[in-house]
Amino acid sequence: MSESWLFGPVLSQLNSGILVVDTAFRLVYINHFLERHAKLQLLDVKNKVLFDVFTDLPESWLRRKFETVVSLQTPAFSSWEQRQYILKLPHLRPATGSSHYMAQNCTMLPLSDPQGGKYVCLLIEDATDAFVYQQHLQQTMAQLEQSNRLDGLTQCLNRRYWEQQLKLEVQRSERYQTPLSLLLFDLDRFKQLNDRYGHQGGDFVLVELAAQVKQLLRDSDWFGRYGGEEFGIVLTNTDKAGAFEVAQRLCQQIANTSFHYQQHKIQVTLSIGVAVLQNFDERAAEQLISAADQALYQAKRSGRNRVLCFDSGLTSI
């Protein structure tokens, strides 16, 4: 008994693409799924060369694949992870991020007719759901990684990540014999500011200040929030003179800035401690922080709104 009554409806209802070519790459068959997605009719394309009908195909790759399938008489596969699609077909989903085309898992099957004619059948399975899911996952992972590094309020680096970078920079500095400096700065009389403008006013100043500071730094510097209103900057490839210059510019620029909060113009000043990497033992990063912290403490004690450097003695500029 012939089963053609069965195959016709099944092939036309199938939610996967079927395409058959002979050994000269002439189209023998496409099913309804492909007619619909590629906006073609089998009658119009039958006997035409595959690459003339689908002009975007990876021709030389596909020729090699099909020839191997015919000569070895074994199937070949291509997943969307290796090659997102073979046939450039639009997908039917509303928004899928970076791709407008259907991601595909493809199987290439060797076929023979009763007269011994050879063919390749390309089965195309729509894998766009898996592709979209993976994209969302990657985006979420990237966002997570980002938020793991940043301080939630000011969007500069959080202390943990900043300290990791400081340690790495100390090692790099040792390996390449380059100078490394550290600034620790703290807002002056920030408690008064909070008392006067409320905690939200204080937060506003921290956010705006961080944005200003970022603009003054190089991409290679590491700017992080060390604690409440205390921040640290690792200045790569920067010696004492360079670090002083950056610190002073920062100090002056912030002192000359007004932060506009509600109807208020808020002025703040910074005290900054500077330290330069001098030894390379395993506690070098901690010692550098401690030296900058001592300089910062002295800057506070000697009147605030100033830069002090820690070296053999504490030097004011």
Ligand SMILES: Nc1nc2c(ncn2[C@@H]2O[C@H](COP(=O)(O)OP(=O)(O)OP(=O)(O)O)[C@@H](O)[C@H]2O)c(=O)[nH]1
């Ligand atoms: N708004 C706001 N305030 C914070 C935050 N973190 C810490 N603070 C406040 O910062 C203030 C720091 O006060 P102090 O350590 O006394 O220092 P100061 O008033 O800045 O005085 P000096 O450092 O001596 O100039 C405290 O009132 C903290 O509550 C924050 O995330 N947001």
